[in-house]
Amino acid sequence: MDSMGFSETWSEIKQGLTYIAHEPRVRGVIVGLGLGLIGAGAIIPLGPLFANEGLGGNSAAYGVLLTAFGTGAAIGVVALLFFQKKLPRESVFDFAVMGAGVFLILTATFTALMPATIAVALMGACAGTSYVTGFTVLQETVQDDLRGRIFATLYTVIRMCLLVALVISPLWSDFWNWLIDDALNVGIVTIGRVDYSFPGVRIALWGGGLITLGAGIYARWTMVHAAKRAERASTSGLASDAAA
DSSP, X not given: OHHHHHHHHHHHHHHHHHHHHHOHHHHHHHHHHHHHHHHHXXXXXXXXXXXXXXXXXXXXXXXXXXXXXXHHHHHHHHHHHHHGGGSOHHHHHHHXXXXXXXXXXXXXXXXXXXXXXXXXXXXXXXXXXXXXHHHHHHHHHSOHHHHHHHHHHHHHHHHHHHHHHHHHXXXXXXXXXXXIIIISOOSEEEETTEEEEOOHHHHHHHHHHHHHHHHHHHHHHHHHHHHHHHHHHHHHHHHHHHXX
């Protein structure tokens, strides 16, 4: 039974991947969520390290950041419930993913707890919004008979991308620590009277933010091209009907 269940699940995932390859809206959502999670998910393993090395805080500082992220995500989801009928969901998804990347970059840039807390709260709002909106777009786009396969594929992608974020991010941070401190010896840069530190965790989070931003840009590009293609197909169909 276990073997049969695994075979059936794998078959559904393969069918889902085939459908995703030919449906740009679905592909944009899944790639946006997957890559966005790889980038933004770096904050999970690196958050305590950033609170310590990037902000000069301790476990309490990390607790503040974590609370701000959760509060921001909750506010973003609640606000979405009120305004989602008035806003184009695909655009909201695209810009929410991009926003999560931008605010992660800002979070990693700050050296004081208060501005970093505000930035991470806005990142949480964008992350919560993109997650809920992405699922909604898939629900509206995918046919009923394929919905189970697509969501099975999505859950698999999310788990794999989260695993990648948890495993790779600390290694990426260690690499930058070695490069900046040991190889180049430029861990602190003085600009005027201000000393700005470059711990590996800061650079790793910048990279995660850029990945998330790129995921949002790709999703936006995919959605826009899909809309243009649908518009051309509709115009062509109307022209054919008029000619007939």
